[in-house]
Amino acid sequence: MPHQMHIFDNGGELATALADRVAAQLRSSITANGEATLAVSGGSTPKAFFQALSTRQLDWSKVKITLVDERFVPADNPRSNHLLVQTHLLQNQAAQADFAPLYRPEATIEEAAVTASGAVPGMTKPFDVVILGMGTDGHTASFFPGGDHLAASLDLSKPRRVMTMEAPGAGEARLTLSFSALHDAGLLVVHIEGAEKKAVLEKALSAKNEAEMPIRAVLERAATAPDIFWAP
Numbered sequence: 001m002p003h004q005m006h007i008f009d010n011g012g013e014l015a016t017a018l019a020d021r022v023a024a025q026l027r028s029s030i031t032a033n034g035e036a037t038l039a040v041s042g043g044s045t046p047k048a049f050f051q052a053l054s055t056r057q058l059d060w061s062k063v064k065i066t067l068v069d070e071r072f073v074p075a076d077n078p079r080s081n082h083l084l085v086q087t088h089l090l091q092n093q094a095a096q097a098d099f100a101p102l103y104r105p106e107a108t109i110e111e112a113a114v115t116a117s118g119a120v121p122g123m124t125k126p127f128d129v130v131i132l133g134m135g136t137d138g139h140t141a142s143f144f145p146g147g148d149h150l151a152a153s154l155d156l157s158k159p160r161r162v163m164t165m166e167a168p169g170a171g172e173a174r175l176t177l178s179f180s181a182l183h184d185a186g187l188l189v190v191h192i193e194g195a196e197k198k199a200v201l202e203k204a205l206s207a208k209n210e211a212e213m214p215i216r217a218v219l220e221r222a223a224t225a226p227d228i229f230w231a232p
């Protein structure tokens, strides 16, 4: 699926433009459906975007937010994506949004994945907005090269769900939405910044092996053409 490239002079301009685009999509979904759903990634890249989006005027009480992926750690752990979203996005206007975490305090991560699958939006119909990041190894969400459930996570014949992932480059065990839950979002964004990530993207676009660079599944097989937002 051909992607659309959006290039900005700096991260601040990207954050403003992406916040405006996402807010417009959420407003449109609320008008059409009475609600809107948003799945966001963690990492260091999205902070400025989260802060900009948190100030946008819309009926946030009708917005359900979850994570694309999460470390299997509680929200008070500094590595928690829930903590990142709580700190930078669920503030200001967006504080009224409903947030559904992936981490669940179950005895095992497998049980947490089952509980989360029954509790997060996007499991019965497409998300209105999905924001993906990308690592320099070509991972996105927790679709890591060498992941123990990588093939299953990218298999579009499998149901929308929260699943577990362990991989050499992932650190803690992860909870991740499946590609089947992400690929058909109304607005599917890949948000990357810096020259190194641009080079990684170009490498990803130059070949097809998804096990080597899982981001290729998003670039090649998503039902929704991805919008790539990049700044130096």
Ligand SMILES: O=C(O)[C@H](O)[C@@H](O)[C@H](O)[C@H](O)COP(=O)(O)O
Residues within 6 Å of the ligand: 041, 042, 043, 044, 045, 046, 068, 069, 070, 071, 081, 132, 133, 134, 135, 139, 140, 141, 142
């Ligand atoms: O939990 C996470 O870390 C993210 O969901 C992950 O997929 C992230 O988007 C990339 O690792 C990029 O992270 P940076 O923005 O920190 O480069």
